[in-house]
Structures are given as structure tokens and as C-alpha cells.
Amino acid sequence: MSVTGDWTAKWAARKLRASCYVAEVRVVGPGRLEVERHGLTSITIATLDVARLDHELLQTVLELPPEPDFVLNLRFNASLTAPAFHLSLEKQVPVGRMGDLAGALSMTNVREYVDRETKFRERGLEQHSRIADFTRLDLHRYRIERHALSPLTVVFLNDYELAAEAIRQARAEHGTFDVVVASNPNARITDSAMEVAEQLGCEVHKWGAFLSRLNREP
Amino acid sequence: MACNRGKASPDQHTKLRLFSDSAGYCQNPECTRLLFVEAGGQRLHVAEIAHICAAEDEGPRANKALTPKQRGEYDNLILLCPTCHTKVDKAPEAFPDTVVRQWKRAHVNTLAAVFGTQLYPSRSAARAALLPLLVENRAIHQQYGPDNDYRYNPESEEADLWQRKVRTRILPNNRRILALLDANRELLSASEHDVVEKLRQHIDDLEARHIDADRSGGGARFPAQAQMLLSDEGDDECDG
Numbered sequence: 001m002s003v004t005g006d007w008t009a010k011w012a013a014r015k016l017r018a019s020c021y022v023a024e025v026r027v028v029g030p031g032r033l034e035v036e037r038h039g040l041t042s043i044t045i046a047t048l049d050v051a052r053l054d055h056e057l058l059q060t061v062l063e064l065p066p067e068p069d070f071v072l073n074l075r076f077n078a079s080l081t082a083p084a085f086h087l088s089l090e091k092q093v094p095v096g097r098m099g100d101l102a103g104a105l106s107m108t109n110v111r112e113y114v115d116r117e118t119k120f121r122e123r124g125l126e127q128h129s130r131i132a133d134f135t136r137l138d139l140h141r142y143r144i145e146r147h148a149l150s151p152l153t154v155v156f157l158n159d160y161e162l163a164a165e166a167i168r169q170a171r172a173e174h175g176t177f178d179v180v181v182a183s184n185p186n187a188r189i190t191d192s193a194m195e196v197a198e199q200l201g202c203e204v205h206k207w208g209a210f211l212s213r214l215n216r217e218p
Numbered sequence: 219m220a221c222n223r224g225k226a227s228p229d230q231h232t233k234l235r236l237f238s239d240s241a242g243y244c245q246n247p248e249c250t251r252l253l254f255v256e257a258g259g260q261r262l263h264v265a266e267i268a269h270i271c272a273a274e275d276e277g278p279r280a281n282k283a284l285t286p287k288q289r290g291e292y293d294n295l296i297l298l299c300p301t302c303h304t305k306v307d308k309a310p311e312a313f314p315d316t317v318v319r320q321w322k323r324a325h326v327n328t329l330a331a332v333f334g335t336q337l338y339p340s341r342s343a344a345r346a347a348l349l350p351l352l353v354e355n356r357a358i359h360q361q362y363g364p365d366n367d368y369r370y371n372p373e374s375e376e377a378d379l380w381q382r383k384v385r386t387r388i389l390p391n392n393r394r395i396l397a398l399l400d401a402n403r404e405l406l407s408a409s410e411h412d413v414v415e416k417l418r419q420h421i422d423d424l425e426a427r428h429i430d431a432d433r434s435g436g437g438a439r440f441p442a443q444a445q446m447l448l449s450d451e452g453d454d455e456c457d458g
Contacts, residue, residue: 192435
């Protein structure tokens with residue numbers, strides 16, 4: 001089945017027509033929607049359904065006319081590779097799910113959309129007195145420079161249950177990192193996750209403990 | 219039930235609640251010694267309030283993240299006989315906080331299973347009693363549950379609210395639901411018995427997460443069919 005098949009566009013069109021910001025939706029090609037908005041400019045949405053969106057595939061999607069303002073991936077828990085993430089930033093075309101698109105529809109410039117999780121996370125980092133600077137490496141991973149302390153590579157995971165599998169999956173997707181932060185306020189970090197983290201040579205903290213950890217060396 | 223641990227001491231209401239929960243018995247399930255005795259013509263109690271996580275930073279099962287006030291609150295206390303209190307405090311490695319919490323939870327559940335249940339004459343009568351509990355739990359989950367968008371904010375206070383709702387409403391409702399279903403088993407169809415057992419495991423896992431602070435991972439989700447227990451749709455499968 002083509003990842004840009006018509007079913008994704010038709011499905012998304014049906015959902016979008018229910019939005020109070022949307023006047024009309026038209027399917028203008030395979031995996032392409034034209035969305036007219038009330039009182040705002042029309043936007044083009046690329047639709048697809050893939051478990052893993054890499055640079056090559058995203059580039060193909062972005063180069064297909066008409067140029068999209070937003071890439072909607074319908075797959076639950078889909079991953080976005082680091083090169084694809086940077087391509088998305090470079091082209092200023094956000095990649096997200098229906099919830100993200102719903103949040104973007106009310107914006108004057110949809111291309112400026114930043115998801116809530118990133119906003120909360122980066123606000124916390126910006127306001128921390130020990131952080132000199134931080135660089136986003138990919139969807140979940142940051143490099144954090146600290147005043148008078150060594151830099152840290154941190155992965156933020158929003159799992160409700162942060163288990164061993166989540167740690168190993170993070171290592172497989174993101175390579176090495178120093179710290180995993182359980183950013184979900186309801187997260188439970190399992191004992192097996194802590195054991196795997198120790199084996200992999202990384203730490204696991206909830207958000208509050210992570211903010212304290214930033215003030216010291218291990 | 220004297221306890222002189224400064225700010226980590228329970229207040230009078232907490233003491234009463236602990237005693238009420240214990241029903242006068244040691245809350246170690248392998249002991250259950252009666253805490254009220256007679257000696258020399260005098261009536262005495264031998265109950266001791268034990269801290270699950272120690273009142274002091276260096277005590278047994280200490281959790282330095284807890285404030286003194288939290289250490290003296292109901293959630294951190296259990297009522298034991300003098301022997302069990304001494305055992306758990308002298309050998310904390312053999313009695314970690316998760317085990318002691320499990321004792322307390324099992325004791326409360328046992329009493330709930332004995333009291334507070336009623337036999338109903340029909341499925342519809344039992345359903346009428348069951349439905350408000352299911353509806354309340356579902357409403358709380360929808361409004362405050364972890365699937366809501368606050369999950370993206372690591373500092374969300376709604377998470378604390380959710381956890382309070384779980385402890386004060388959902389878990390007590392769950393105990394009433396199970397007690398009702400167990401007492402009225404004869405009204406259930408064969409397939410509904412299976413649903414009840416799935417519900418029981420979900421409730422057990424939920425209590426382990428929220429009361430015992432269990433960190434073993436996993437946990438059964440709420441079985442959707444439980445919303446329809448004792449409803450009219452199940453009549454054609456009823457054994458009775």
C-alpha cells in the first residue's frame with residue numbers, strides 16, 4: 001500500500017471538516033489536502049501513515065506538489081528519525097498527528113507550530129539557572145551545556161510506564177545519552193528500567209529530580 | 219496508640235482512621251493478633267502505630283523525599299501489634315515499604331469484603347447498585363485521567379489531582395464494585411465471571427501502582443466489557 005495513498009487524505013478530510021476553524025477541505029491529490037480556514041489563509045496538508053518517517057521519505061513527501069505547510073502522519077507512536085526531524089526544521093514544515101494539526105489550525109502561520117510537549121520542556125530548560133545553552137538533536141534528544149559543569153545529552157520520554165523496553169528503544173533510536181527524563185507527570189519508572197539504564201551507563205529521572213540533577217555532577 | 223515523633227506524629231483523626239481500618243486486629247496478614255486484651259482485670263490495647271517509611275531520615279525504610287508531615291500522614295502508617303512492629307523495624311530489608319503497604323491494603327480489602335455488601339434479588343437490582351460506581355469511575359478517568367493533554371506538562375498539578383481522585387474515589391469504588399460482584403456471583407453469566415476476574419486483576423494492578431508504589435511494571439487495563447456487567451445484554455447468557 002502506498003504510504004501516500006488516498007485513504008489517509010480522505011480520512012483526514014473527514015476529521016478536519018469537524019473543526020470550527022475549517023470552512024472547507026478538498027482532496028487535491030494522493031495524500032494532499034487543501035484546507036480553507038475561517039478568517040485565515042488556506043493551507044496544504046500532506047497526509048501519510050508510516051511507522052517510521054525517515055529523511056528520504058519525508059523529502060519525497062515534501063517535494064510532491066503542492067508544497068505542504070504541515071505533514072500529518074496518522075500512525076500512532078510513529079518515530080521521526082533525526083535527519084528527518086532536521087529536514088522538517090530546515091524546510092519549516094511541522095510533522096505531527098491529528099492532535100498537533102488541531103492545535104496548528106488556529107495559528108496564522110501553521111508552519112510555526114510547536115507541540116505542547118516541546119514548549120513545556122524547553123521553557124523549563126530556558127528558565128534553569130544552571131543551563132548555559134541547549135541544542136535539540138532530534139525529536140526527543142537534547143544536548144545541554146551547563147555553567148561550570150560538564151555538558152549532558154538528555155532524552156525526554158513521555159511514556160506513562162517507563163519500562164526497560166522504552167530505555168532500550170531509546171538507545172536503539174537515539175544512540176548514546178547520559179540521562180533519560182520521564183516527562184509524563186504520571187510516569188512510573190519501573191525497576192527493570194532502572195536496571196537496564198544502569199547497564200547502559202545512563203541515569204533515569206523524573207522531571208523534578210532531573211532539574212536538581214542539572215546542578216551537580218553524577 | 220502513643221506516637222511521639224514531632225511533626226511525623228499522626229493527628230487524632232489519623233489515629234482513629236488507622237484503628238478503624240484495623241478493626242482491632244494487627245494488620246500483618248500472617249499475624250492478625252487482637253489488639254485489645256484484658257490483663258489483671260484491666261482492659262488494655264497493645265496497638266502500635268508503625269511508620270511505613272521511617273519518621274527519621276536514618277530509620278527503617280527511610281524516604282528522605284517525604285516531609286515530616288507526610289511521614290505522619292495516614293498513607294505512611296500502619297497499625298501493628300508490638301511483635302510485628304518490632305520485626306518490621308529491626309529487619310527493614312525483609313519488610314520493605316512495598317510489602318508493608320501490601321499488608322495494609324490486604325487488611326482493608328478483607329474487611330471490605332466482609333462488610334458493606336448486599337445480596338440483590340435480580341440482575342436489574344444489582345445493576346442499579348453497580349452502575350453509579352462504574353459511571354463515577356469512568357467520569358473521573360475521562361476528566362482527570364492520564365490520557366488527557368496535561369500529560370505533556372511535566373509540572374502539571376492535574377497529575378496530583380488525578381492521583382488523589384484515584385486514591386479517594388476510584389479505588390474505594392473499585393472495592394465496592396468487587397464486593398458487590400462477588401456477593402452476587404449467582405446473578406452473573408459464565409462469560410461475565412471471566413470479565414469479573416479480568417476486572418479483579420486490573421484493580422489489583424491499579425492498587426499496586428497507586429497504593430503500594432509498586433515498580434514492577436505492566437498492569438492489566440480496565441476491561442471494557444466490565445461497563446456492561448449485569449446489564450440487560452447479558453441476560454441471554456445468565457446461568458440462573
